Amino acid sequence: MSNTNNTSESQGSQQSSQSPQSSRKSQKPQKSQDSQESRRPRPMEVLREARAQLAELTGMTAETVSSFERTEEGWSLEVEVLELERVPDTMSLMGSYQVELDSEGQLTGYRRVRRYERGRADSRGGR
Structure with a gap:
């Protein structure tokens, strides 16, 4: 004891x-x-954090950020996400997501704005 x-x-x-x-x-x-x-968070910190937060929320791989701008409320990004992996890779389905973040870089909302096959050219602005 x-x-x-x-x-x-x-x-x-x-x-x-x-x-x-x-x-x-x-x-x-x-x-x-x-x-x-x-x-304030630096732009690269915002980009990395946005990709990580979106991937965590959706469970999908955020591949690239195709647009990025500072807004009055914080940040606005368009992120390309791999939604469905296929073989060959050019047939994989991609999604383009509009992502909104506050001034501290925390994700406040997202929505898919378009879905496309990886190997297809963009028809919105093409001729």
Whole structure:
């Protein structure tokens, strides 16, 4: 039983000795988080995060960003997504998604604007 008491006492002393260190450690990230929250995300950070968020929400691979612009509310992107993989690859079905993000780069909404085969030319602006 004395071993159990020693163990719990030593754990208590370890916890109390770790508390100041862990509180110091937790204070440092808070300061850096505050500075990160106050700065705007850079365009490449927004692009990467948008692709990752869309892939997580849809379960589909976000392949490319075909348009990207800053708006009054945040960001607007058009992302090309692999919806259905086929063989040969040129027959795979792609989707073009309009993605809206807030000023911090968090996805606020998305919608598919068109669906097409990877190997097909765009008929919207073509002759």
